[in-house]
Amino acid sequence: MSSNASHSRATPRKKPRQRRSQATWEAILDAAAQVFGQQGYAATTNTVAERAGVSIGSLYQYFPNKDALLMALAERHISEAGLVLQETFAGLLRDEPDLPETLQRLIHTTVALHEQDPAMHRLLFDQTPRTPDAVARFRQLESLLAAAVAQQLVRLGVGGPHPQARALLLVQGLEAQIHGAVLAPPEGVGREALVGEVQALWLKALS
């Protein structure tokens, strides 16, 4: 089924050395984004290769298995999100806003990240198999993010006895709440109100 290659690795099987191979690699990844985005993870690797205009053999020259293709898409998506987050934290370090404003910015960024490319987000979150590798990678990112948040909490004097722990809870809770609000909005309450409620809750929790 999924990833039964001898010691499956998610990294590209071969690093491109010439310009044309780089182009091939990108063509495959772009095709994967399109095809998986439309048909979900059930889409076949042959379809991806066809859409990319390369043979199925070339696909497997760069990605050892189907999961690796998704992981590569995830990496790309994550690195884009990383840039946005880096910008947000740079702003916080520069302006040193108070707690309400800090929360406001963090929440706004989280919402923006979820609204940016819902199809891709849903594909990666709902349909990509959660291999141990993928889970570990996600946890690592979460931890990194928590560290940056912890720094802010400490600056604002609301870190408590275990800033890193508190920050982790904030990151996990916020992600789940915003994810639900944006991708599965409940009836009867507008997204605006819901996001406002999130901010109010965390503001009280941290004050």
Added chain:
Amino acid sequence: MSSNASHSRATPRKKPRQRRSQATWEAILDAAAQVFGQQGYAATTNTVAERAGVSIGSLYQYFPNKDALLMALAERHISEAGLVLQETFAGLLRDEPDLPETLQRLIHTTVALHEQDPAMHRLLFDQTPRTPDAVARFRQLESLLAAAVAQQLVRLGVGGPHPQARALLLVQGLEAQIHGAVLAPPEGVGREALVGEVQALWLKALS
């Protein structure tokens, strides 16, 4: 691949009418729990049938596809969790405890549900494909749970302008935080401390 049956339905294909068919149905489910629990979603349906001591044809007489088998396992797991939750809420309605005690009980139950059968929980959460059906089913349960929680918030006078919305945020946030604390405990902080921090945060948020 996954669920390409014409209009896939997750319900058993055939309702058992005789006692032996009921036995077959349960044998298959029990075998599925064992085999999938050990080998994950990659385990084959033929292995499940073999373990159950029935032919592969019989398996597909009761479950239209592999996903349906997992869904049935999920239903069973969820209904057990439902009993625990029902008990918790019955206790809250009976005793009408104050906010700290109410939160304490809700959190304790959530922790217990995650510690109960971590293997099955991980299987269903991490490895079972999130089909639209499965996602919808989960959201529905979440909503039901939120309604019960909202009732408690209103009773305690901390429901705010939109008790249902606030309750939903509580349910989603709590689930994510406890899930992380129990199934992926961070280093440096004990689970006890982490759970305590969760309670403190929500207590302040709702007071």
Added chain:
DNA sequence: GGATAAATGTGAGGATTACTCACATAATCA
């Protein structure tokens, strides 16, 4: 009790699909 119908069980095989490998082509280097 025997005959008929309905329910349940079987497993070889069809259809799909992830992935391989022996070989062809293109680029680089001496």
Added chain:
DNA sequence: TGATTATGTGAGTAATCCTCACATTTATCC
């Protein structure tokens, strides 16, 4: 230019989900 290395190809293999034509067991009726 010839040799070597990098890149590309696609028919074929193995694995696996699922079907279907048929066998067997149980229930129903006279």
